[in-house]
Amino acid sequence: MKIHEFQAKQVLSQYGVPIPRGEVATSPYEAYEIASRLGGTVVVKAQIHAGGRGKGGGVKLASTPAEAEEIAAKMIGMTLVTHQTGPEGKTVRRVLIEEGLPIKKEFYLGIVVDRGTQRPVIMASPAGGMDIEKVAAETPHLIFKEFINPCVGLQPFSLKKLAFQLGLTGELLAPTTKIIAALYRAFEAVDASLVEINPFLLTETNKLYALDAKVNFDDNAIYRHKELLALRDFYEEDPLEIQASRSSINYIRLDGNIGCMVNGAGLAMATMDIIKLAGGNPANFLDVGGGATADQVRNAFKILLGDRKVKAVLINIFGGIVRCDVVASGVVEAAKSIGVNIPVVVRLEGTNVDKGQDVLRNSGMKFTVATGMKDAAEKVVALAK
């Protein structure tokens, strides 16, 4: 689960990470008021779930409250397009107004679980402010990594090492180690999949701040952090994806016109791939779950048909433990109850496949029965044209 910058800063601040003074505005007048309270130059930052906001015009300086109001008026309601939003962009509904801080140097701090070592890794770089992926690709020697042994946890030597690598020594050593330790505490305490401070700012007055922050939560661990669920912003999510998650269906909307309904995530991805190979474009990723029960198939149909771009549907079910005839009955029942009026290609494989195909053929509905994934993909691509 993703959250906004201002929320990430609030979370990190609870664990002791220093953040600039600031407040969120949902109207230009509020922006004016906040800027007046903060005094001096302020930064107006669009709050959307995507990076690259600066380049897209979503971060601006204002030297007076009136200017902050003016900028907020333009920003709130605007569609911000960045390299992470996709071409359709995202609508800005809120702006964060923060005190302007004099920049001396920008650093990077981040923590994720490293898959290779299966340990949390703290990443730090003196090349902050930039896209860290670019730093990793072009100047990997500027990224320092400290792997944390889960049995003993984060130890002071790791913190000192990182601070020295960043060149934050002398009077800055103690505050730096304290902030990295706070970031790690936050990472563990909220079950984050990522915490990131970029830039991690050193001011002209030698103070350190999280100038921008990002926190992603591990979806598998959200159940034990009910308080974090309040931070979810449904406006940032696709309504069909929200509907799907309520039925425990894994659905991700894409931009093609062939709806896919598959059991299992790997097979679902492979089905999208073979549609593309056959010259078509998948409209979505959809995993109905291993069982593919009639209820789940019905829910999945509703979601697929909720996407107006969908011109044809491909159902690809590998009936393993669940028998194909049971799956087929579920598909027929669901299609009848919903009234599906676009072409549906069904490919069933596994136990009782012949019986399953008979159920489809005798259903009185116009299913196209396919044999094999390739055949199914070719048939659905032809029907979607």
Next chain:
Amino acid sequence: MAILVDKNTRLAVQGITGREGTFHTQQCKAYGTKVVAGITPGKGGTLHEGIPIFNTVEEAVQKEGANATVIFVPPAFAADAIMEAAAAGVALIVCITEGIPTLDMVRAMALVSECHSRLIGPNCPGIISPGKCKVGIMPGQIFKEGPVGVISRSGTLTYEAVHQLSGLSIGQSTCIGIGGDPVIGTSFIDALTLFNQDPETQAIVMVGEIGGTAEEEAAKYIKEQMKKPVVGFIAGRTAPPGRRMGHAGAIISGGKGTAAEKMEAMRQCGIHVALSPAEIGETMAKLI
């Protein structure tokens, strides 16, 4: 021969009295797996479907000689179940449970390594040596005994690959679903190493997906160490970056982990890459 599970496997089921646990225990038994014990805390001393139940894994090891466990307990308790099995000295732990918090798995893996147990999964269909032993939730009837080892990150896509192989009369020595999570017990390289040493296995199918760099590392191992031909497939070439494609581990992040990168790395290391998921079986048929 096969790897990890065979006629000598004495299986204990953790979470045997739940719906999933009960059903799949029956299925494993019907396939011929020796299910010797079940573990449900508080129900020790009773019988469930004729199988003796113990409160702890340790008792199941001591009293029934269990040398493998399969875990069906809910995600909030699954990492603890893994650690319990490891601490009890169980050599092979198969965790089917999906949705375990990543940081729980980080801690669990630390103990599993220390205890020298082997964990398969979590979030996987399990492991099967056709005709000998099934420890997991896969449909036994689609498998066939033979010379090909199968390693995969996903469930139903594995069935698809196996179905194609069996349909071409190519049997399997052992099939391992290693799981779709970011932190897993057995990697592609671990499984490849075992297949490399197994005299019965003559070739390998490796089914990967987007996310992480496990396939690239496996490709390097194959180039340097593998004595047997490998067919590969990567799911998710149409997946958009930054979106989790069902599996917690299937996500392209930071421009890394794309299908194109993985396929290229595999090709360069001499792996026979199937472009289409429908061609996994045929690609293997041409090799053996």
